[in-house]
Amino acid sequence: xxDTPDGRRLQTDRRARERALAEERRRDADRRxxxxxxxxxxxxxxxxxxxxxLEVSDDSVFIVFGSPxxxxxxxxxxxxxxxxxxxxxxxxxxxxxxxxxGIAVVSLEEESVLPSLEHSIRNGIKWIDHRGxxxxxxxxxxxxxxxxNDFSKIFVGKEPGRKYVLDFTNVSTIAHSGLxxxxxxxxxxxxxxxxxxxxxxxxxxxxxxxxxxxxxIAITVSRQREVLSGTAHQFKVTxxxxxxxxxxxxxxxxEMFDYNCRHEFLQVYQGRPKHxxxxxxxxxxxxxxxxxxxxxLLLKQHNGADDTKRIKxxxxxxxxxxxxxxVDFGRFFEIT
Numbered sequence: 001x002x003d004t005p006d007g008r009r010l011q012t013d014r015r016a017r018e019r020a021l022a023e024e025r026r027r028d029a030d031r032r033x034x035x036x037x038x039x040x041x042x043x044x045x046x047x048x049x050x051x052x053x054l055e056v057s058d059d060s061v062f063i064v065f066g067s068p069x070x071x072x073x074x075x076x077x078x079x080x081x082x083x084x085x086x087x088x089x090x091x092x093x094x095x096x097x098x099x100x101x102g103i104a105v106v107s108l109e110e111e112s113v114l115p116s117l118e119h120s121i122r123n124g125i126k127w128i129d130h131r132g133x134x135x136x137x138x139x140x141x142x143x144x145x146x147x148x149n150d151f152s153k154i155f156v157g158k159e160p161g162r163k164y165v166l167d168f169t170n171v172s173t174i175a176h177s178g179l180x181x182x183x184x185x186x187x188x189x190x191x192x193x194x195x196x197x198x199x200x201x202x203x204x205x206x207x208x209x210x211x212x213x214x215x216x217i218a219i220t221v222s223r224q225r226e227v228l229s230g231t232a233h234q235f236k237v238t239x240x241x242x243x244x245x246x247x248x249x250x251x252x253x254x255e256m257f258d259y260n261c262r263h264e265f266l267q268v269y270q271g272r273p274k275h276x277x278x279x280x281x282x283x284x285x286x287x288x289x290x291x292x293x294x295x296x297l298l299l300k301q302h303n304g305a306d307d308t309k310r311i312k313x314x315x316x317x318x319x320x321x322x323x324x325x326x327v328d329f330g331r332f333f334e335i336t
Contacts, residue, residue: 015074038121039259041293042084043327046093046105047077052327054102054297058115061093064102064297066308066331071095071103079105081117084290084326089113101301125150126170126258127287134163136228140170140259143178151181160190167228169200170260174208186218193218199226232256237268248277255284259291265299274304280333283315288323300332308334 040053044061049069055062061079063069072095079093091112097104107114123141137154154164164185168174186196196219201209209221236252251268254261269276278299282288303310312334313324324335 038118039262039291039294039298040117040121041290041297041327043082045078045080045082046071046103047075050328050331051102052293052297052329052332053081054294054301056114056118056121058118059112060096060104060106061114062097062102062104064301064332069103071098073098076108077105079107081113082327083117084323089117119146121290123147125154126260126289127256128154129256129286130158134165136165136167138167138170138256142173142175143168143171143181144175145177145181148177148181151185155185155188160188161195162189162191164189164196165228166196166198167200168198168202168205171201171205174205179208179211182212182219183217189218191218193220196220197222199224199228235261235264235268242277246277248279250279250281253280253282253285256287257282257285257292258287258289261292262295265292265295269299269302274302275310276303278303278311280311280313281315282313282317282320285317285320288320293323293327293329296329297332308332312336 038056040056040061042053044051044053044063046063046069049063049065049071051063051065051069053061054064061081075095077093077095079091081089083089092108093105094108095103096106123144124139124147126138126140128138129136135154135158155162166182182196182198189195193215198209198219199222201221201223206221206223212219213221232255235254238250238252239247240250241247249268249272254264257265269278280296300311308331311332313329314336316324316335321335324330324333329335
């Protein structure tokens with residue numbers, strides 16, 4: 001059928017529809033505010049090109065490449081996204097935009113994995129900090145049953161009667177399934193009301209949490225704003241001379257390098273010329289989130305796509321270094 005005039009016409013029509021779909025989705029994505037996109041940084045493959053997902057929306061991905069990738073608008077291919085749990089999400093996609101640093105592709109699947117990926121980036125648990133006899137947990141977005149697996153990591157294997165501080169600064173809403181998970185934590189911990197404290201909730205979330213404010217439930221919901229650490233998301237930037245001449249920018253990275261750092265990290269390189277030498281020192285960093293991986297790609301994009309030695313990542317802890325290796329950041333940065 002494909003070798004007949006009718007077959008070739010059908011094939012041409014199908015390609016035209018696919019291009020039109022890609023263009024429609026691209027225009028729709030451009031109409032959305034920047035808030036509709038999620039920084040990601042995950043390793044991706046598109047056809048024979050290897051890159052990283054800078055931004056993810058519910059139907060498209062912008063991919064940054066460490067080396068040139070021959071692609072053109074309308075080109076179809078297999079998009080593979082390597083998730084941090086070792087799984088690979090794969091689906092058909094088409095190129096909708098080509099730039100100097102990467103390409104945007106939109107999914108051609110009726111049921112794409114991208115909405116769930118975007119949802120997981122935006123919602124659930126930002127990071128967990130187990131220190132001594134206390135665990136501090138920072139949440140983001142919507143607290144629902146979708147993050148049940150991550151939520152269980154808060155307390156599984158921990159001793160009963162442990163102290164928990166649950167920071168809801170970035171929580172938008174909490175579903176009844178989220179309340180059930182909090183009750184599960186309280187039941188497992190077998191402590192008193194002061195052992196589990198929920199802090200920094202907005203007014204709407206406080207209304208929902210009021211259902212937990214009964215004597216039988218060992219959870220305290222605080223209505224006072226509390227600052228856990230004033231320096232957790234701060235960077236220290238200095239300039240130093242290189243032994244071989246010239247200067248470089250040395251950045252003491254934040255303890256918790258996540259989405260909350262995006263504006264502060266932007267100020268590290270904003271206004272600096274391309275091809276500047278950077279040393280990003282992760283000595284004090286305890287956590288690096290998926291969104292932070294995306295902001296690092298923004299630095300690389302701003303600084304130019306020359307050799308990897310321009311930006312060095314030093315003093316990485318084993319867990320932070322493992323994160324960088326999982327997303328193959330050695331193609332963009334020198335990691336020690």
